[in-house]
Amino acid sequence: MKTLNFQPVITAEKENVLRQEVRDFLKEHGKIKDADVIDSWSVCDPEFSRTLAQKGWLGMTWPAEYGGGNRSYLERYVMIEELLAAGAPVGAHWVADRQSGPLLLRFGTEEQRTHFLPKIIAGECFFAIGMSEPNSGSDLASIKTRAEKVDGGWLINGSKIWTSWAHVCHQMITLCRTAPETKDRHAGLSQLIVDLKQTGITIRPIENLAGDKHFNEIFFDDVFVPDNRLIGSVGEGWGQVMAELAFERSGPERFLSSYQLLEAAIKQLRSNGVTHQAKMVIGEYTARLMVLRQMSLSVAKQLQEGKLPVNEASVVKDLGTSFEQDLPDAIRLIINSEPRPSESEGIERLLSDAILKSPAFSLRGGTREILRGIIARGLGLR
Amino acid sequence: MSDLVQMVEESATRLLGSFVETQATELMEAGVFPQSIWDDFVADGWLKTMLPEEKEGTGLGLEGGYLLMRLAGYYATPLPITESLIAFYLAAEAGIDLPNSLFVPVFLTQDTTQNSTLIIKNVPWARHAEGLIVIRPTQTGLAVSLVDTGLYSCQPGHNMAGEPRDEVSLETSHLQQSSPLTGADMEKLDSWMALARASQMAGALKSVLERTVEYANERSQFGRQIGKFQAVQQQLAVQAELTSASICAVDAAIQHLSTEQEWELIACAKITTGESAGYAAKTSHAVHAAIGFTQEYPLQLSTRRLWSWRDEFGNEAQWSARLGQQCIDLTTDDLWSWLTTQTS
Numbered sequence: 001m002k003t004l005n006f007q008p009v010i011t012a013e014k015e016n017v018l019r020q021e022v023r024d025f026l027k028e029h030g031k032i033k034d035a036d037v038i039d040s041w042s043v044c045d046p047e048f049s050r051t052l053a054q055k056g057w058l059g060m061t062w063p064a065e066y067g068g069g070n071r072s073y074l075e076r077y078v079m080i081e082e083l084l085a086a087g088a089p090v091g092a093h094w095v096a097d098r099q100s101g102p103l104l105l106r107f108g109t110e111e112q113r114t115h116f117l118p119k120i121i122a123g124e125c126f127f128a129i130g131m132s133e134p135n136s137g138s139d140l141a142s143i144k145t146r147a148e149k150v151d152g153g154w155l156i157n158g159s160k161i162w163t164s165w166a167h168v169c170h171q172m173i174t175l176c177r178t179a180p181e182t183k184d185r186h187a188g189l190s191q192l193i194v195d196l197k198q199t200g201i202t203i204r205p206i207e208n209l210a211g212d213k214h215f216n217e218i219f220f221d222d223v224f225v226p227d228n229r230l231i232g233s234v235g236e237g238w239g240q241v242m243a244e245l246a247f248e249r250s251g252p253e254r255f256l257s258s259y260q261l262l263e264a265a266i267k268q269l270r271s272n273g274v275t276h277q278a279k280m281v282i283g284e285y286t287a288r289l290m291v292l293r294q295m296s297l298s299v300a301k302q303l304q305e306g307k308l309p310v311n312e313a314s315v316v317k318d319l320g321t322s323f324e325q326d327l328p329d330a331i332r333l334i335i336n337s338e339p340r341p342s343e344s345e346g347i348e349r350l351l352s353d354a355i356l357k358s359p360a361f362s363l364r365g366g367t368r369e370i371l372r373g374i375i376a377r378g379l380g381l382r
Numbered sequence: 383m384s385d386l387v388q389m390v391e392e393s394a395t396r397l398l399g400s401f402v403e404t405q406a407t408e409l410m411e412a413g414v415f416p417q418s419i420w421d422d423f424v425a426d427g428w429l430k431t432m433l434p435e436e437k438e439g440t441g442l443g444l445e446g447g448y449l450l451m452r453l454a455g456y457y458a459t460p461l462p463i464t465e466s467l468i469a470f471y472l473a474a475e476a477g478i479d480l481p482n483s484l485f486v487p488v489f490l491t492q493d494t495t496q497n498s499t500l501i502i503k504n505v506p507w508a509r510h511a512e513g514l515i516v517i518r519p520t521q522t523g524l525a526v527s528l529v530d531t532g533l534y535s536c537q538p539g540h541n542m543a544g545e546p547r548d549e550v551s552l553e554t555s556h557l558q559q560s561s562p563l564t565g566a567d568m569e570k571l572d573s574w575m576a577l578a579r580a581s582q583m584a585g586a587l588k589s590v591l592e593r594t595v596e597y598a599n600e601r602s603q604f605g606r607q608i609g610k611f612q613a614v615q616q617q618l619a620v621q622a623e624l625t626s627a628s629i630c631a632v633d634a635a636i637q638h639l640s641t642e643q644e645w646e647l648i649a650c651a652k653i654t655t656g657e658s659a660g661y662a663a664k665t666s667h668a669v670h671a672a673i674g675f676t677q678e679y680p681l682q683l684s685t686r687r688l689w690s691w692r693d694e695f696g697n698e699a700q701w702s703a704r705l706g707q708q709c710i711d712l713t714t715d716d717l718w719s720w721l722t723t724q725t726s
Contacts, residue, residue: 001595004622006630008637019722085718263716266709274710280699283706287653290646290721291627294634315623372619373612379595379622381609 001380004312006298015078022082025055029088034345037087037260038353039361041253042214044165045089046126052083052090053123058097062105066117073304077297081252087260091165091214096120099247100127100173103191107232107240112193116171130160130174130194130218131241138370140175141185141238145220147176147192153226154178154192156200159219162364166203166216172196175237189237193229200224210356211341243308248365250299250313255292255320257361258327258354262289264347265331278334285330288323292316311378314371321362328354387446390431394450397426398457407683410460411544415510420461424482428463432471439474444574447471448581448636455585455691458683460545462486462507464578469515472571476526476561483512485528489571490518493525494554501551504694508548509536516557519568525560541690543683573648576695577635580648583655583691584632586684587625587662593681594618594666597674614669621665624658631655643723649705656698659688 062068119125145158179188340348406416433439598609
């Protein structure tokens with residue numbers, strides 16, 4: 001049984017200075033529309049992303065030689081939690097900054113790094129995630145999209161699905177089968193960087209139940225990818241993807257997606273009067289949030305130390321997404337408002353957005369059941 | 383963790399671990415004080431863990447005390463470790479020297495102005511103590527009185543784990559002699575006690591998780607270990623999540639002692655451990671099934687403690703309401719700017 005490590009972290013002066021900088025920036029930027037604040041990391045605003053790039057807040061932890069900020073994971077943590085808590089629209093660059101860049105730094109070639117990292121840092125290159133397929137969701141190893149070796153590169157055929165902002169993004173890291181399936185299901189997979197403007201690619205938007213069109217289905221019809229766009233080693237895609245997920249699962253976006261609703265509820269209670277039940281709910285959710293922050297910060301520190309806390313990241317994601325899903329259900333019982341998607345602002349709109357968007361919170365990046373399976377393995381049960 | 387703290391943790395682990403195989407729990411539950419393991423505990427000098435070095439203590443302060451309490455929770459040690467450590471600490475802070483015996487703290491919510499008989503419920507281990515350390519608020523701050531055994535009477539009672547929780551009758555005239563305790567108020571002391579129970583719960587939660595995972599890996603049904611069933615794995619994963627959240631919450635509260643955020647993080651720790659206690663007890667008993675329901679199997683030593691401790695010094699609903707009130711009353715414009723001072 002592996003012990004789960006969440007040694008608490010106290011942030012230092014440089015993080016506090018940065019926190020103030022981000023707050024000043026947000027103040028200057030002006031109020032963010034209520035319609036955009038719930039799940040704001042799924043709201044795509046390329047111009048906003050480029051503004052952040054000018055502040056030096058994309059690729060913040062990456063080495064200076066690629067134009068990165070060379071700053072710590074804790075500093076990045078503070079920067080993103082401030083943006084997320086405010087409901088800032090960070091969706092355009094989110095994947096590139098959170099996982100694609102770090103993946104290239106870990107497994108990419110020097111040419112890939114010098115080609116892509118400066119563009120990501122400038123807010124000019126957004127990445128999409130090419131993992132799920134119509135018949136492969138949680139069972140990622142069963143993907144069927146094939147990349148066949150041809151002269152000078154690879155030819156991709158197949159399809160990917162649930163790809164957020166594929167119609168806006170420039171590149172997609174695509175997990176493909178490069179060798180036939182064998183007994184070892186995790187063997188024979190490789191990651192390729194695909195230019196989404198390439199011929200042979202069709203992108204079809206899929207509207208979600210909240211009426212948003214951020215995810216897509218992508219079809220590959222003999223799409224050519226040159227040799228120099230293969231990440232890491234041929235056949236090692238599975239291990240690379242797993243490493244990528246440690247970065248993906250533990251950040252503050254895993255519990256702040258509906259946070260603005262808590263702020264709005266407190267404001268409403270202040271003016272309308274507060275019941276004992278309301279106090280209990282606010283206190284309980286505040287406590288859960290504070291502890292989640294401590295845990296997520298602790299994982300950020302461990303990433304900084306070069307560790308790969310996969311189990312801890314899964315714990316943060318499962319507890320965190322439960323929190324952001326439970327929150328609207330608890331808040332609706334203590335305020336005197338019905339959820340109202342037709343309102344352009346106010347708590348009725350926030351409540352409606354939080355309820356309608358919440359099913360995805362525990363699906364994206366590994367479902368609840370998958371995460372609990374990983375944790376159970378860490379406990380020595382599998 | 384400093385070397386000293388690590389050394390203390392290692393030797394406390396050895397000592398408290400060695401008490402597990404004794405008959406001490408049976409004695410305690412039969413109303414007999416487990417004198418022999420208490421003597422071992424006292425002989426090793428543990429009573430002064432939290433005292434500063436100039437008072438012949440180990441100098442580990444509250445932080446070191448909570449570490450010991452967590453271990454006592456882990457081993458379900460049937461001794462008044464929390465109570466005696468806190469009594470020694472508060473007495474020393476008030477300048478009262480105590481002999482190496484059992485003293486337990488008693489917290490009064492209001493001052494006693496007239497001569498009368500006080501009836502104080504739920505005083506841990508009072509009947510076995512050499513004296514009470516009674517702390518009460520007065521107009522000029524906190525007052526600490528040492529009341530020797532013989533000057534009060536006890537009506538024995540106990541919590542669900544069989545730990546003594548007595549009703550004490552005491553003449554207020556015995557409180558006339560007192561020493562001031564500065565740098566704290568009743569709310570702070572109340573929160574320190576809540577963190578004590580939260581620390582004990584963090585230890586008990588860890589023990590319950592380890593025991594349950596081990597059992598799930600040993601017990602076979604339908605031709606395989608029950609831990610191989612997904613239904614069991616998913617429940618134990620959640621128990622592990624809540625357990626690690628509890629440990630993190632307690633660690634964070636300890637780390638923020640003497641900072642502006644001390645009270646809030648203690649509230650979080652008591653709420654988190656209290657909520658986790660119910661889930662962990664329920665799940666671990668479900669996984670163990672009938673054997674875990676017996677007196678003989680040691681799981682109940684931890685689960686009965688969890689069920690007791692979550693309600694002592696404020697349950698999760700009470701602490702949530704208090705924390706919620708705090709959030710409503712904030713003078714900052716938003717909750718976030720207040721929240722984020724926790725780690726700054």
